[in-house]
Amino acid sequence: MPVLDMSETPLREVNTTLQAAAKSLANEAYVIENPRGSHAMAVGLDGPLEVTVKGSTGYYCAGMNKEATVHVEGSAGPGVAENMMSGTVIIDGDASQYAGATGHGGLLVVKGNASSRCGISMKGIDIVVHGNVGHMSAFMAQKGNLVVLGDAGDALGDSLYEARLFVRGSVKSLGADCVEKEMRPEHLAVLKELLAKAGADAKPEEFKRYGSARKLYNFNIDHAGEY
Amino acid sequence: MCGIVGLFLKKDDLRPRLGDMLTDMLITMTDRGPDSAGIAIYGDEADGLKMTIQSDTPETDFAGLDGALEAALGQRVTLQVIDTHAVLGLPEGSEAAARAFLEEKGIRVMGAGTAMEIFKEVGLPKDVAARFGIRAMGGSHGIGHTRMATESAVTTLGAHPFSTDDDQCLVHNGSLSNHNQMRRVLTEKGFAPKTENDTEVAACYISSRLAEGANLGEALEGTLEDLDGFFTFVVGTKNGFGVVRDPIACKPAVMAETEDYVAFGSEYRALANLPGIETARVWEPEPATVYFWER
The missing domain is CATH 3.60.20.10 (Aminohydrolase, N-terminal nucleophile (Ntn) domain)
Structure with a gap:
């Protein structure tokens, strides 16, 4: 298994090596040692590849990921898995602000807590957080699923479009146009599959579902006088 | 940032x-x-007061400053010059008089206290830290x-x-x-x-x-x-x-x-x-x- 030691190898060389390996479609397994909170690690991977990061990462780890699996055996800084297209990103520790922001697809698993703005503007990504998420999570989320085993902070799902939010614990407050919705069999099925994929020990029946009330979708002519 | x-x-x-x-x-x-x-x-905590001061022209401003300040306060003063900064050792109760004296001379006070010293300058952390021996x-x-x-x-x-x-x-x-x-x-x-x-x-x-x-x-x-x-x-x-x-x-x-x-x-x-x-x-x-x- 190839090992890239970041105490010896510069970041740009690490990323070039990983990107070439992903493109080669050989589905190799790489290990990155001594990440020490470096920024932009394992970004732009475009093909099947297994990357294990032995430690904590800084800003924007695994951004724009496509098909690859990136496993961080530590915590991740702001913007982990930002704009992910497909593949899997697993964080053993906590994730900082805007984890999975704008993600189009794939699965992001945070085994600890995610802080504020988790899944902001998500566009199809699935995010499973074993712990809690901070305020303004799933702000303007358009598509995909955000699953939170713990609690959610203030203004969950503010200005939400069609993303589905599942929270097992408490929600400090719901954002504008976000409401609790009925949990139907198809939602339980989606949730069951996501929990299994994320290795989460929880039952779908323990969750509540939140989604858009769809009242911000159209201009309300009755409010015209207020502008 | x-x-x-x-x-x-x-x-x-x-x-x-x-x-x-x-x-x-x-x-x-x-x-x-x-x-x-x-x-x-x-x-380490000083017996009296430590006052960190700064000047853009330390060679002239800090030369003989301890003596002048001693004369003004009528008490013993120590002075340790570190690049553009200096740490004054002052007797207890002399802070206000020392500040007035320094202000008149156009010397800036960065901070004072029994334990705290403070060093700051324009430049990169590595250079600033090296200049002051942090x-x-x-x-x-x-x-x-x-x-x-x-x-x-x-x-x-x-x-x-x-x-x-x-x-x-x-x-x-x-x-x-x-x-x-x-x-x-x-x-x-x-x-x-x-x-x-x-x-x-x-x-x-x-x-x-x-x-x-x-x-x-x-x-x-x-x-x-x-x-x-x-x-x-x-x-x-x-x-x-x-x-x-x-x-x-x-x-x-x-x-x-x-x-x-x-x-x-x-x-x-x-x-x-x-x-x-x-x-x-x-x-x-x-x-x-x-x-x-x-x-």
Whole structure:
């Protein structure tokens, strides 16, 4: 298994090596040692590849990921898995602000807590957080699923479009146009599959579902006088 | 941007290494702000008062300053020149007279206290730390800052940390939006900021609250009520160390705690080389939540 030691190898060389390996479609397994909170690690991977990061990462780890699996055996800084297209990103520790922001697809698993703005503007990504998420999570989320085993902070799902939010614990407050919705069999099925994929020990029946009330979708002519 | 760091030792073993550790932490944060850098360090307690002063022309301003000040105060004064800064050793009760004397000579006071010394200049952390020999300084706790200027000019006085009362200092990542109004309020209370900088207003605010009898935790809680804008503050007092982030918490922060220390960094990178970090409790401080430690 190839090992890239970041105490010896510069970041740009690490990323070039990983990107070439992903493109080669050989589905190799790489290990990155001594990440020490470096920024932009394992970004732009475009093909099947297994990357294990032995430690904590800084800003924007695994951004724009496509098909690859990136496993961080530590915590991740702001913007982990930002704009992910497909593949899997697993964080053993906590994730900082805007984890999975704008993600189009794939699965992001945070085994600890995610802080504020988790899944902001998500566009199809699935995010499973074993712990809690901070305020303004799933702000303007358009598509995909955000699953939170713990609690959610203030203004969950503010200005939400069609993303589905599942929270097992408490929600400090719901954002504008976000409401609790009925949990139907198809939602339980989606949730069951996501929990299994994320290795989460929880039952779908323990969750509540939140989604858009769809009242911000159209201009309300009755409010015209207020502008 | 801006990069901030802080280190509060719980045990004495690491004391000789404080300056060295803080310097490494701050250098790691250099790319968050290259304009100016500074460190406040709480070293051995002096018998009287330590006053850190600064001059752009130290050769002329500091030459014979101890003698002149002794003559003016009628008491013994020590002077240790370190590049553009100098640390004066003053007898107890002479602070006001010394400040008036220095002001007349156009020499800037960076801070004073029985334990705190403060060094800041325009330049990169590695250069600023080397000029003042920060690595060799021991102590119980300290805070540091590397600046990307937004709210006031890139000058020595615009650099952080800001100290607005004895043994108190503050570093800030962010920008305040009600600092002009607060400046008027604080001036009326006798804590007038000396510069146009927004961060100094926050330092004055903490000093005013502490002077009114608040403890460090209460003073930090007050910033959430009374200061508007973006902030992550790290604050030092003679025996305390505190952290608070505004409710939106855009400005990054990571903390680590072991049996030996509490550490703060704008990013995890700043903490990555600390002893025992692999097994430390590492967390992101919650928005609008006060954290503080006192010895």
